[in-house]
Amino acid sequence: MKKLLLISAVFLILIVTACNEETEQKSEKIIPVKVFTIKLNNIENYVKATGTITGGEDVVLYSKVSERITNISVKPGDKAAKGQTLAVQYNAIFKQSVEAAETGVKSAQAQFNLIQQEFARMQKLYDQKAISNQQFDQTKTQYESSELGLQAAKVQLQQAKEQYANSFITAPFSGTIASVFVEQNQMAAAGLPIVQLINSGEMKAKVKIPSTEIEGIHKGQSVNVEFPSVPNKIYEGTVTEIDHAVDPISKNLQVEVELKKPDNLLKSGMFGEFLIKNAVKENSIIIPEIAIQSRTEVKIDRETGLQKSFKKYFVFVIKDGKANLLEIKPGISSDGRIEIISGLNVGDTVVVVGQNIVKTGDKVKIID
Structure with missing residues (x-):
């Protein structure tokens, strides 16, 4: 019996020792x-923002008269000089109106000149008391009526010229044709878009910056700009304007960025990603x-x-x-x-x- 107890005790010690060794191995796991x-x-910190670029000058030219397009002299991508005619609408009637108005002015001017001379003669006679008040008043009325007629004829001529000029779509500045919205012989009602003109020499974008990240951003600061549609190319820009007020809803501040050297790959309306450095920490x-x-x-x-x-x-x-x-x-x-x-x-x-x-x-x- 004692021998059996001794064997059991030894066996128990061996089990406990083995468990302790296993526990130690686990605890010493590396x-x-x-x-x-x-x-x-x-390290440098950048604020990331997105925005759409526009040409420094970007305009859509609309039809001012309701007439058919008789000529389109440009296509997208063409260069246009300031004052250049880009498209023409049917204007024969407007031209006839100008010619008729010019004739009307000449006639009214000739009539006015005659009556003016007669009025001057009657004025002298009236001053000499050689004619009655009634005679003088009659001549004066004719003179004033003739003067008003001449003025009305000139206004009519000016309106006819403006109407004729409105049939020509001209470039208000030098730039590039971005879009042409009409076709030859198409009827264009007044207010219809005809041509979009941009000046790609100056590209800008307005981006929104969280007010919490505006610290460190200032005018003249450099900006890196990337466009998904122009891969593997980084453009340089400059912060040109910073709004003074934070949008109360979005809590953003609007920042204007101007691209330094835009090229022909950039088009007005392109979406870009803007990286604005707002902090630098050294050592x-x-x-x-x-x-x-x-x-x-x-x-x-x-x-x-x-x-x-x-x-x-x-x-x-x-x-x-x-x-x-x-x-x-x-x-x-x-x-x-x-x-x-x-x-x-x-x-x-x-x-x-x-x-x-x-x-x-x-x-x-x-x-x-």
Whole structure:
């Protein structure tokens, strides 16, 4: 019996020892991680915005009369000089009206000249009391009526000329034909769009910037612009205007950007992505952004009794072969890199792969 108890005790000791060894092996499990060693570096922060570019001068020319298109002298892509005729509407009737009005002015002018001479003669006779008041008043009335007739004839001529001129669609400035909306012999009612003209020598865009990110943006600041329709090319721009008031609904501020050297690849109406540099930090602690973990905490405001949530940020740092969780304060970020304002020092080794599985106190093995 004693022998049996002894054997059982030895067996139990062996089992306990084995379990302890297994537990120790588990507790001493080493986790492989990749790390980043901190050195001072520089970082730039960009505000990203989107917008549509327009020509510095961009106009749609409309028909001012209701007549048929008799001539279109341009097509999209053509260059046009200021004052150049781009399209013509049927205007024979308008031309006849001008000629008739010119004849009317000549006739009214000739009649006025005769009556003016007669009025001057009657004025002298009246001053000499050689004619009656009735005779003078009659001549004066004829003179005034003739003068009004001449003025009316001139107004009619001016209106006829304007109507005739309105049948010609002319370029108000030098530029490029962006669109032609009508065809030869098409009937064009007054108000119908005929041609779109742009001046591609100057391209601008108005973009919306969140008011929380406007700090650091100023007039004259450089902007990088990319267009999905023009791949693999970056255009340079400049901030030319910044609104003084924030939109009360969107909380955005409007910023105007002018492209420095637009080319023929850019067209008015193109959608672009704008990168505006609003901060530069030199000789700062910069780490890969993927190293950071965040946690949201909730506290009760003692004064209002309301809940307030805020985020805390952490990274794992390797010290003496073990992982240590440190709270940090992040700053600006760009292209997967982020500035650390406090919590880390130069030379610290930050976990960038394995940070989601490692825990404080875990032994780690740094791998390449």
